[in-house]
Amino acid sequence: MxxxxxxxxxxxxxxxxxxxxxxxxxxxxxxNYGAAKSSISEDIAIIKKAFAEGGIGHIxxxxxxxxxxxxxxAISGTEAKEIAEELCQRLSESNRIxxxxxxxxxxxxxxxxxxxxxxxxxxxxxKGEKIDTVMxxxxxxxxxxxxxxxxxxxxxxxxxxxxxxxEGSTVSVNYASGSSDRIEKMFLSKRSLKPNSRVLxxxxxxxxxxxxxxxxxxxxxxxCSLVGVAVFADNAQEKRENLSYKSLLTVTDIDxxxxxxxxxxxxxxxxxxxxx
Amino acid sequence: MxxxxxxxxxxxxxxxxxxxxxxxxxxxxxxNYGAAKSSISEDIAIIKKAFAEGGIGHIxxxxxxxxxxxxxxAISGTEAKEIAEELCQRLSESNRIxxxxxxxxxxxxxxxxxxxxxxxxxxxxxKGEKIDTVMxxxxxxxxxxxxxxxxxxxxxxxxxxxxxxxEGSTVSVNYASGSSDRIEKMFLSKRSLKPNSRVLxxxxxxxxxxxxxxxxxxxxxxxCSLVGVAVFADNAQEKRENLSYKSLLTVTDIDxxxxxxxxxxxxxxxxxxxxx
Numbered sequence: 001m002x003x004x005x006x007x008x009x010x011x012x013x014x015x016x017x018x019x020x021x022x023x024x025x026x027x028x029x030x031x032n033y034g035a036a037k038s039s040i041s042e043d044i045a046i047i048k049k050a051f052a053e054g055g056i057g058h059i060x061x062x063x064x065x066x067x068x069x070x071x072x073x074a075i076s077g078t079e080a081k082e083i084a085e086e087l088c089q090r091l092s093e094s095n096r097i098x099x100x101x102x103x104x105x106x107x108x109x110x111x112x113x114x115x116x117x118x119x120x121x122x123x124x125x126x127k128g129e130k131i132d133t134v135m136x137x138x139x140x141x142x143x144x145x146x147x148x149x150x151x152x153x154x155x156x157x158x159x160x161x162x163x164x165x166x167e168g169s170t171v172s173v174n175y176a177s178g179s180s181d182r183i184e185k186m187f188l189s190k191r192s193l194k195p196n197s198r199v200l201x202x203x204x205x206x207x208x209x210x211x212x213x214x215x216x217x218x219x220x221x222x223x224c225s226l227v228g229v230a231v232f233a234d235n236a237q238e239k240r241e242n243l244s245y246k247s248l249l250t251v252t253d254i255d256x257x258x259x260x261x262x263x264x265x266x267x268x269x270x271x272x273x274x275x276x
Numbered sequence: 277m278x279x280x281x282x283x284x285x286x287x288x289x290x291x292x293x294x295x296x297x298x299x300x301x302x303x304x305x306x307x308n309y310g311a312a313k314s315s316i317s318e319d320i321a322i323i324k325k326a327f328a329e330g331g332i333g334h335i336x337x338x339x340x341x342x343x344x345x346x347x348x349x350a351i352s353g354t355e356a357k358e359i360a361e362e363l364c365q366r367l368s369e370s371n372r373i374x375x376x377x378x379x380x381x382x383x384x385x386x387x388x389x390x391x392x393x394x395x396x397x398x399x400x401x402x403k404g405e406k407i408d409t410v411m412x413x414x415x416x417x418x419x420x421x422x423x424x425x426x427x428x429x430x431x432x433x434x435x436x437x438x439x440x441x442x443e444g445s446t447v448s449v450n451y452a453s454g455s456s457d458r459i460e461k462m463f464l465s466k467r468s469l470k471p472n473s474r475v476l477x478x479x480x481x482x483x484x485x486x487x488x489x490x491x492x493x494x495x496x497x498x499x500c501s502l503v504g505v506a507v508f509a510d511n512a513q514e515k516r517e518n519l520s521y522k523s524l525l526t527v528t529d530i531d532x533x534x535x536x537x538x539x540x541x542x543x544x545x546x547x548x549x550x551x552x
Contacts, residue, residue, distance in 0.1 A: 007326035009282060010289045014332055017290055018392065050283035056290055098444045106443065106468055110433060112426045116294065139414040139434060140442070143422050150388045157386060158415060162438075166416070166481075167382065168374045192382055205442075 002034040013047045016071040021153040025068035044069055073151050075120045083117045084248055084265050094259040101254045109143050119147030122230045125246050125268050129227050132197040137211055140204040148202050157192045159215055171221050175214025178207045186214045195223040206234035209243045278310040289323045292347040297429045301344035320345055349427050351396045359393045360524050360541050370535040377530045385419050395423030398506045401522050401544050405503050408473040413487055416480040424478050433468045447497050451490025454483045462490045471499040482510040485519045
């Protein structure tokens with residue numbers, strides 16, 4: 001494919017955005033688009049500047065024989081807060097309160113444009129950490145884990161609360177289920193997670209933390225280590241000891257009688273973006 | 277944000293790729309990037325050409341007061357077949373066979389780069405159809421539905437085989453579960469799907485078709501209509517009457533004794549790309 005410079009830049013930047021955290025040599029671009037390596041180098045310099053100005057992310061150039069470019073997606077503090085504040089509004093809608101004081105979240109967590117943005121914010125909060133795999137628990141955590149894994153360009157694994165034939169051999173652990181006040185079991189397919197993986201745990205809503213603790217004990221069974229825990233929202237009224245996590249949103253009060261939910265920005269905004 | 281032309285093109289093309297099937301006025305770009313509308317128009321013309329040449333998709337220009345541009349992602353027949361043929365190889369790996377003749381798929385359906393490509397192929401196969409929502413059943417269908425919904429830029433809904441408090445009121449239907457040879461129930465949150473929606477059903481593996489038929493009867497309960505059914509893989513040995521679907525891959529034989537799986541390209545390649 002032979003392209004003009006301006007067209008080439010569009011195609012290369014699209015490639016980089018679709019292949020984050022992955023080293024691509026300039027020769028690959030030069031061969032694919034019929035251009036000299038020096039021209040590709042100039043293209044990359046312009047794309048790098050555009051990505052920085054547009055808040056899209058950072059392009060790193062690796063020199064040497066095995067060199068090339070790596071694109072790391074980013075999101076500015078301003079954009080992240082704007083997104084989270086809009087989600088605060090959405091989560092505060094009074095018709096979300098379900099009997100028992102639960103909040104209906106499924107519509108937000110199944111809208112691609114929202115998921116993409118949540119993925120960008122969570123991935124950005126763990127920038128610089130080596131992450132091999134994202135872990136979540138079925139079912140509502142899956143689109144979130146998928147969104148974060150898309151940005152990190154790593155696979156995700158799904159812990160299940162039931163046993164399925166199609167998962168093959170599984171490892172199970174017990175966990176304290178907050179909602180039912182019982183000890184239950186969760187399962188992970190044995191072949192789904194490699195030993196020594198560095199894992200980021202992602203979930204939709206954090207109450208007592210029993211599910212997260214269960215996943216952490218699964219990590220031990222698989223000889224894997226925990227990089228961190230990120231949730232879409234947490235409930236500020238719950239007591240949780242020894243659990244460090246980052247949340248996009250914090251629910252401070254659910255008033256079933258008055259049909260009111262109070263939501264504010266989560267602790268993910270405490271440290272990550274305020275440093276600058 | 278004031279950008280040079282080449283930088284502006286990179287940022288605009290990134291915006292379009294992240295907001296498919298959505299009308300954006302040229303004025304929005306002009307205001308955001310401090311350029312004249314005529315310059316943006318020229319940028320779009322170049323991006324349009326690059327997207328076409330690079331097999332990224334089509335940009336449509338809508339004229340008039342409410343005009344603007346809409347990006348529709350695409351994938352060429354050559355690229356789609358290359359991707360599917362690689363997946364054929366992966367699916368044929370002998371260590372995927374589980375006791376009972378099941379095939380382990382979870383690793384493929386939790387790798388972002390694979391999911392993105394599957395999403396592109398399925399969305400492309402329904403090009404020109406109006407789709408409001410993608411529907412799937414928990415758990416393994418979720419990442420697939422998510423991937424297709426990302427490309428179509430529409431929400432997805434998750435049908436469940438169990439009842440969860442956090443879903444609020446639900447509607448349930450009975451379906452014939454092939455694997456257990458029993459009648460079971462599936463549930464969909466009442467508020468998750470609007471009446472009169474046009475729905476694309478997506479699932480991972482099609483055997484007897486009982487799950488799909490269940491979802492179709494759910495659509496009737498919600499006064500919605502079926503646009504089509506797409507699956508990652510189907511089993512050619514199963515008999516299915518009155519079920520029209522598109523599959524990426526077809527499993528023609530699972531030999532548990534010899535540890536062999538035979539896989540070929542699915543029927544999605546029969547019509548869609550051969551027309552050209």
